[in-house]
Amino acid sequence: MDILKINQLKKVFSTGAEDLTILHDLNMNVEGGKSTVITGESGSGKSTLLNLIGGMDNLSSGEIYSCGFPIHTMTEKQLTEYRRKSIGLVFQSHYLLKDFSALENIAIPARIAGFDKKKALMKAEELIEKVGLADRKEHFPSQLSGGERQRIxxxxxxxxDPELILADEPTGNLxxxxSRIVEDILFSLVEEFGKSLLLVTHNLILAERVDKAYHLTGGVLEEK
Ligand SMILES: Nc1ncnc2c1ncn2[C@@H]1O[C@H](COP(=O)(O)OP(=O)(O)OP(=O)(O)O)[C@@H](O)[C@H]1O
Ligand SMILES: [Mg+2]
Incomplete structure (x- = not known):
């Protein structure tokens, strides 16, 4: 069963006078419980694609079905709900909130999704152990190393508890x-918890570990 299915996706950026086609009639799928990687040189459209899958940008034409939802037809409100509950987003930069502790940072999306403070912190406690940083709960982001911040x-x-994890160069700054620690956590999510992972990376070692690989060249996607 596919957790993600993309049909004839096109993305055109209109900047002033000219239209720039970044993704050309792209087709792909991600099987549930598997890891999939997208490689491609800088500027090939990888982040653009991940942003579209994450419902953070509007496509020009085509269809994206993700986690059982037709992303291409959803309202802003439905997309917000989808981003909160169905997908997990990891970027090259961590975007932690500096005035909140490590534990509170982990708990924030659970609070936003409507869990009370106690329940949100309980979930955060479980996860901070999972990433091996239980002894850093009270640390603020400025008191953590780059690798630790990325694990938080x-x-x-x-x-x-998202079904699909979208990771855009998650080890790019490490x-x-x-990198190895973060990679191992990402793959353990697939192997132990049956999550689906869509990973964008330049890291060839990481790209070797996945179930399926795509390569993006100038907005054209090919399976490898
Ligand atoms: N909002 C925008 N308006 C116009 N062009 C854009 C916009 N966002 C991205 N682009 C262009 O789309 C192309 C793809 O950008 P994208 O960020 O998806 O590349 P990438 O593959 O993620 O590169 P990198 O490996 O450097 O992160 C680039 O040429 C970029 O200039
Ligand atoms: Mg990018």
């Missing part, structure tokens, strides 16, 4: 050791 961001992306 990863835990935060999981707090509402050294080899920390």
């Amino acid at each position: 961001a990863l835990a935060r992306s999981l707090v509402n 050294d080899e050791k920390n």
Whole structure:
């Protein structure tokens, strides 16, 4: 069963005088409980594609079905709900809130999704253990290393138990050791918890570990 299915997706950016076609009639699918990678050089459209799947941008034509929802027909309100509950987003930068502790940062999306404070913090406690940072609960982002911040961001992306994890260069800012830790957590989500992972990366070692690989060249996607 596909958790993600994209049909004839096109994305055109209109900037002033000219139209720029970034994604050309793109087709792809992600099987539930599997890991899928997209590689491609800088500017090939990887983040644009992930943003569309995440319901953060409007497509020009085509269809995106994700987690059972027709993303291309949904209202802004429905998309917000989808982003909160069905998908987990991880970026190259962590975007943690500096005035909140590590534990509170993880809990925030659960609070936004309507859980009371106690329940949200309980979920956060579980996840901070999962990423191996239970002894850093009270630390603020400025008191954590880059690798630790990314692990907290990863835990935060999981707090509402998403089906599909969208990760855009999640190890892009990390050294080899920390990349490995973050990668292992990402793959454990697929292997142990049956999550589906769609990963964008330049990291070839990481790209070797996945079930399925796509390569994007100038907005044209090919399965490898
Ligand atoms: N809002 C926008 N308006 C116009 N053009 C855009 C916009 N966003 C992205 N682009 C263009 O779309 C192309 C693809 O950008 P995108 O960020 O998807 O690339 P990428 O594959 O993620 O690259 P990188 O590996 O550097 O992150 C680029 O040429 C970029 O200039
Ligand atoms: Mg990008």
